[in-house]
Amino acid sequence: MEQMSSQLSTIMPDCTCASPPFDHPKADIILRSSDRVDFRVFKLFLALASPLFETMFELPQPAVGTSDDTKDGLPVIPMQENSKILDTFLRFCYPSTLAEDPSLDNLIDIKAIIGVAKKYSLDLIERRVCQALVNSKVLEAEPLRCFAIARNARLTHETITAARYTLRQPLIPTCLPEIDMITASDLLALLTYHKQCSVAAASLLVNLDWMTNHYSNPSGCNWLLDTRRVDRWGASSEPPICKCARSHEAKFQLWKSAPYSWWTTYMEETFELLRDTPSGDIVRSEVEKTIQKVRDVGCTTCSAHVKEKMEEFSNLLALNVDKATASIKLEIDRDFRLPPVVGSGPPKEKKKQRT
Numbered sequence: 001m002e003q004m005s006s007q008l009s010t011i012m013p014d015c016t017c018a019s020p021p022f023d024h025p026k027a028d029i030i031l032r033s034s035d036r037v038d039f040r041v042f043k044l045f046l047a048l049a050s051p052l053f054e055t056m057f058e059l060p061q062p063a064v065g066t067s068d069d070t071k072d073g074l075p076v077i078p079m080q081e082n083s084k085i086l087d088t089f090l091r092f093c094y095p096s097t098l099a100e101d102p103s104l105d106n107l108i109d110i111k112a113i114i115g116v117a118k119k120y121s122l123d124l125i126e127r128r129v130c131q132a133l134v135n136s137k138v139l140e141a142e143p144l145r146c147f148a149i150a151r152n153a154r155l156t157h158e159t160i161t162a163a164r165y166t167l168r169q170p171l172i173p174t175c176l177p178e179i180d181m182i183t184a185s186d187l188l189a190l191l192t193y194h195k196q197c198s199v200a201a202a203s204l205l206v207n208l209d210w211m212t213n214h215y216s217n218p219s220g221c222n223w224l225l226d227t228r229r230v231d232r233w234g235a236s237s238e239p240p241i242c243k244c245a246r247s248h249e250a251k252f253q254l255w256k257s258a259p260y261s262w263w264t265t266y267m268e269e270t271f272e273l274l275r276d277t278p279s280g281d282i283v284r285s286e287v288e289k290t291i292q293k294v295r296d297v298g299c300t301t302c303s304a305h306v307k308e309k310m311e312e313f314s315n316l317l318a319l320n321v322d323k324a325t326a327s328i329k330l331e332i333d334r335d336f337r338l339p340p341v342v343g344s345g346p347p348k349e350k351k352k353q354r355t
């Protein structure tokens with residue numbers, strides 16, 4: 001036994017002390033991280049932040065100096081979390097005058113802290129961390145991962161917000177590390193939501209009333225329309241306004257006039273993208289390519305105003321896409337039994353409700 005103990009002491013590295021404010025000489029307890037960093041903290045702050053800590057501190061503590069569970073006369077509590085995670089969540093527990101809230105701008109930290117907050121019933125911290133989950137920077141980069149984490153944590157508002165951001169990306173990802181955090185029902189709900197949003201966006205190409213209502217009359221659209229009178233074969237005796245080709249496809253006719261082909265090509269290509277990514281942002285991101293194409297053709301008439309008019313138009317289309325998809329609801333079953341948050345205890349019961 002003695003031999004084993006001496007072997008252990010040679011294998012286990014010495015503990016290091018955490019950085020301020022978790023190195024206070026008057027602290028009354030030590031939390032030891034999984035990577036053996038000792039955090040000297042005040043029980044009061046932790047007990048105020050978490051009922052679980054409060055209960056833990058009410059249990060009989062080991063007598064000072066009688067076991068390995070004490071150090072410098074203070075009880076030592078071994079924690080499952082590593083020092084980085086422990087430092088982050090202790091900063092949330094401490095008053096802001098002593099430790100500022102840490103910034104959470106990456107998903108790995110957010111996921112870990114949500115797990116810890118749930119484990120220790122740190123409701124207030126959980127809410128603050130959830131705000132980090134709907135930070136637009138995080139959402140834009142990893143919407144599907146945010147969806148999985150938010151859904152697993154049963155965060156309704158964050159789940160719905162993340163689902164909306166997934167519309168900016170094709171739904172089938174090459175890799176989703178958090179796939180095990182959601183159920184097949186969750187994924188089906190998201191796929192259905194995506195599909196319904198695609199259908200809603202596609203309806204804007206079938207019916208161009210949103211355009212005619214916005215521009216009121218052909219003169220409002222003279223930058224994309226050939227308003228010359230044409231015969232039934234699409235020919236006109238009047239000289240063309242510019243050399244750009246026109247499209248006589250029935251679905252693109254506005255006030256019975258033929259628009260420029262570069263505009264109909266933009267519409268076809270954009271709506272093709274919207275099938276997979278039904279989001280207004282996709283519309284805006286595609287417009288620059290069309291502006292460049294028109295300029296490359298060298299039509300001075302169209303080139304003169306294509307940037308201004310197409311940017312305005314793409315904004316109009318983007319707004320209408322977002323408006324069309326805004327009415328689609330994500331039908332997630334809030335009563336469905338979810339797998340537990342990775343690295344934490346069982347999720348708390350919350351009030352039953354449906355989206």
Ligand SMILES: [Zn+2]
Nearest residue numbers: 242244299302
């Ligand atoms: Zn032209």
